[in-house]
Structures are given as C-alpha cells and as structure tokens.
Amino acid sequence: MERERSMEAVKETVDQSLREMRETFASGRTRSVKWRKAQLGAIIEMVKDNEEKMSDVLFQDLGKHSTEAFRDELGFVMRSATTALISLDKWVVPRKSNLPLLFYPATGKVISEPYGTVLVLSSWNFPISLSLDPMIGAIAAGNTVLLKASELSPNASALLAKLIPSYLDTKAIKVIEGGPDVATILLQHQWDKIFFTGSPKIGKIIMAAAAEHLTPVTLELGGKCPTIIDHHSVSKDMKAFGCEENLWRKVGILQWTSLYLCRLRSCRTEFCFYSGTYIDMFKPVIRSFFGENPKESGCLAKIVTKKHFQRLSRLLNDPRVKASIVYGGSMDEEKLYVEPTILLDPPLDSEIMNEEIFGPILPIITLRDIQESIGFIKSKPKPLAIYAFTKDENLKTRILSETSSGSVTFNDLMIQYMCDALPFGGVGQSGMGRYHGKYSFECFSHEKAIMEGSLAMDLEARYPPWNNFKLNF
Numbered sequence: 001m002e003r004e005r006s007m008e009a010v011k012e013t014v015d016q017s018l019r020e021m022r023e024t025f026a027s028g029r030t031r032s033v034k035w036r037k038a039q040l041g042a043i044i045e046m047v048k049d050n051e052e053k054m055s056d057v058l059f060q061d062l063g064k065h066s067t068e069a070f071r072d073e074l075g076f077v078m079r080s081a082t083t084a085l086i087s088l089d090k091w092v093v094p095r096k097s098n099l100p101l102l103f104y105p106a107t108g109k110v111i112s113e114p115y116g117t118v119l120v121l122s123s124w125n126f127p128i129s130l131s132l133d134p135m136i137g138a139i140a141a142g143n144t145v146l147l148k149a150s151e152l153s154p155n156a157s158a159l160l161a162k163l164i165p166s167y168l169d170t171k172a173i174k175v176i177e178g179g180p181d182v183a184t185i186l187l188q189h190q191w192d193k194i195f196f197t198g199s200p201k202i203g204k205i206i207m208a209a210a211a212e213h214l215t216p217v218t219l220e221l222g223g224k225c226p227t228i229i230d231h232h233s234v235s236k237d238m239k240a241f242g243c244e245e246n247l248w249r250k251v252g253i254l255q256w257t258s259l260y261l262c263r264l265r266s267c268r269t270e271f272c273f274y275s276g277t278y279i280d281m282f283k284p285v286i287r288s289f290f291g292e293n294p295k296e297s298g299c300l301a302k303i304v305t306k307k308h309f310q311r312l313s314r315l316l317n318d319p320r321v322k323a324s325i326v327y328g329g330s331m332d333e334e335k336l337y338v339e340p341t342i343l344l345d346p347p348l349d350s351e352i353m354n355e356e357i358f359g360p361i362l363p364i365i366t367l368r369d370i371q372e373s374i375g376f377i378k379s380k381p382k383p384l385a386i387y388a389f390t391k392d393e394n395l396k397t398r399i400l401s402e403t404s405s406g407s408v409t410f411n412d413l414m415i416q417y418m419c420d421a422l423p424f425g426g427v428g429q430s431g432m433g434r435y436h437g438k439y440s441f442e443c444f445s446h447e448k449a450i451m452e453g454s455l456a457m458d459l460e461a462r463y464p465p466w467n468n469f470k471l472n473f
C-alpha cells in the first residue's frame, strides 16, 4: 500500500516535470546560446564548489579514491563543460551545403535543432560523470533534460538531486531519484530523445519502450573488450630502444588500472590474448601498485553490492576456472573485496569468458600465433573497444579491417575515452550512437536540412504533361 502510494507520487512528479520541461522548451528559452552557456558555466561552478562533497559520495558509494574521483569524474566533467562552453558559438553556426549545379539558383544549409525534452538514464560505476556528461551535450544542444542516476550509487544520486536544482534552471533541468520502478514510469512517457548508459539487457528494455513513440535512442552499453598483446613484436621494438620495462608498465599497470583504478570502466579490458611466455612479468607490476596486501592499499575500490560480489564469486568458483588462477583469487564478502586475480587459459566456453565480468579478474589466453586472436574476437559480439599492443602493421590492418568495435586503440588502453576529439560509443551489442565533445552536441541535435529555392527560374520538365524528357536529379 505504502509502495503504491509512493509510486503514485512519482507518477505525479514525472507528469508535472514533463509538463514544465515541455512548456520551457516551447517558450524558446533553452534555444538561446546565452541560456545554454549560463547552464554550462553553472555546471562547472557546481562541480568546483562541491568538489569535496562529490569526492566523499564517490568514496561512500564505491570506495573511489579522491585522485581517481577527480581524474575520471569531476575533472572530466569540468573539462567537458568547458569544451562545450568555448566551442558552442562554432557548433551552432548553420553549415552551408554546396548544391549541385542542377539546383541553381537554390541554396542549402544544415542547422542543428534541439530534439526537445530528453531523458538521461545513467549507471552506477561513474555516477557523476555518466550523469553530467550527457547532460552537458543535451544542454549545449538546447534541450530540456531529466536525469535519473543509478539507485546503486545512492549517495551520488542524492547529491546530484540536491545540487542540480540549486545551480541550474529548475524549469528546464530536472533530476529524479529511484531504481527500475521509477525508470519504468519514465519510460511510459514520450520523450524526444533517450540517452541510456547501462547493460545490454536493460538497453533492450529501453529500446523497446522508445519504439512505442519512435523516440531516438543512444545506448552506451557494456560487453567484453579484448586486449591483444603481441609480445614478440612489441618487446623486440622495446628492447631496441632499451625500454622494455615501459611496455610492462603500460601493459601490466594499465591492465590493472583498467580493471580497478579506473573503476570498472565499460571500455576496460575483460580478457587478453598474449603471445609470450613470461606471464610472471605481470605479477611484480601488480605488487608494485597495490603492495603485498592489496586489501589494505587504499587504492582498490569495493565491489558495488553483495549481489555483484556473489556473481563474481560464482564465476570464479567454477572448478575449471578456479584451476586457472595464477595470481590472487581471495575474496571477502563482508568487505565486498575481490583480490586482483589473473586466470591463465580458463576454458573458452566457461561463463567468465562469455559474460561481462565487471570485476578485478583478468583472464589471459595464451596463443602461439597472435593472429588467431582475430578469429576469436570475430566470433563474439562486437565490443566497445579493442586494444592491441603491437608493432606489426599487418596485424593492425587485420584488426581494423576484419573486426568491428566501438573503437580500436593501439599501444595504450582506455585513453580514447578521455579524448573528446574522438567519438565515444559502441556498435552492435556494445551500443549505438556516440558522444563526447562535439559528438555530444550532435548526439542531442536533429540536423535539419534547409533549402531556399528561387521563383526566378523553373524547369518545365517537372510538370505534366510528361513528354518523355528524363529529368535526372
């Protein structure tokens, strides 16, 4: 009864919020560049003023270190809003199109039009940046926005719900807290665009709901991103330059930053192919980072919930998988702690090799010929990213031309996410649509084609009676 009453209250809040946002959009206020810039500036101010509070909630929800919180969330959001703020004048300029001579003297251009009222649903692993970054794109493009952050990072969600109304235009930008039941109510309404970050399973629910109203969607989903380590080609090159250690730092440390320090990014490595034999090279690198007792290092975040912990425990406790542990493997349910763990050649048909792990467990598949990795990647759903440490141009060409993924990064890991000059997004199972930098502005804009004809000239052949003239546009 209590729950029914509170869901009724949510329905009313959603109805009223939508009404207000639609009225605000219809008033034309959000289309003004001045309004957009003021909101972007307010986002920067909000993050600056509340850096400590935001860092605290990220620690409470996820055990995230403040250095990490700034790099991946607060600093990231401020940079993204600053880019939009300083680039907006350029982004909004209509683009002139060069029309073929046949259309002379007509002229053509493309203008970016805001969709209207958009819904942003975000996930728990980067609760501040994955909420505010899409909002920045939506605002830059001139939309009104409603955000629902994840119920699994409740402190971050509550802080955003408190701060956003005190910094931004409350009639145009709204936040609602809640879990799947609230999301379900939101999805029963018609939106002009839905931007979703989360799992492929829920992505399908979002897309089905959007289809009811033919609403365009951007889906930023997950999956298993592979890393190929072509040890023979890279280490030869590294040795020549006398810096083989750099490779191991990069591969080893970044593997682990990808898993844990970077807080379980969706574009982290989920397994890697390795062409060498010295797997032991990984171990000192991990030790140098977390010490002999990673649990006490202060650099490892906790697993987000008991349910997530139990899932990881189930994946790891498959006897065939357990037998493949060559490093780590300890777990503490009370502290929601999983030790950084390396698996060497777990069975390819095991769940851990086929389900998204989303935890600090790295399966390594050793191959005699690294080119074989391509066949494996092709047999799996398209990932958000493929990483390859290689100097072999033939392998690079094969990766680019034979596989499909949201992005490919050679000789590094995950930096493509931070670079807003590049589009970020998935393909197939890893999502659809793209954002970051100018791509965010485009993600929330409809590109409207404008043509200006002339009454001074016309073509007789356009009108009946038809005289067999072939007019070829």
Ligand code: NAD
Pocket (backbone or CB within 6 Å): 121, 122, 123, 124, 125, 126, 130, 148, 149, 150, 151, 152, 178, 179, 180, 183, 184, 197, 198, 199, 200, 201, 202, 203, 205, 219, 220, 221, 222, 223, 265, 266, 267, 356, 358, 384, 426, 431
């Ligand atoms: P999730 O799909 O469970 O939840 C995401 C959002 O959907 C939350 O706001 C949640 O409240 C809402 N939701 C949950 N159930 C729903 C339902 N039945 N109907 C409507 N909405 C519902 O994902 P998560 O656990 O929060 O995040 C982890 C997933 O997100 C992983 O798969 C990860 O790879 C992916 N991810 C992708 C990116 C990216 O940029 N591509 C970034 C972060 C996370």
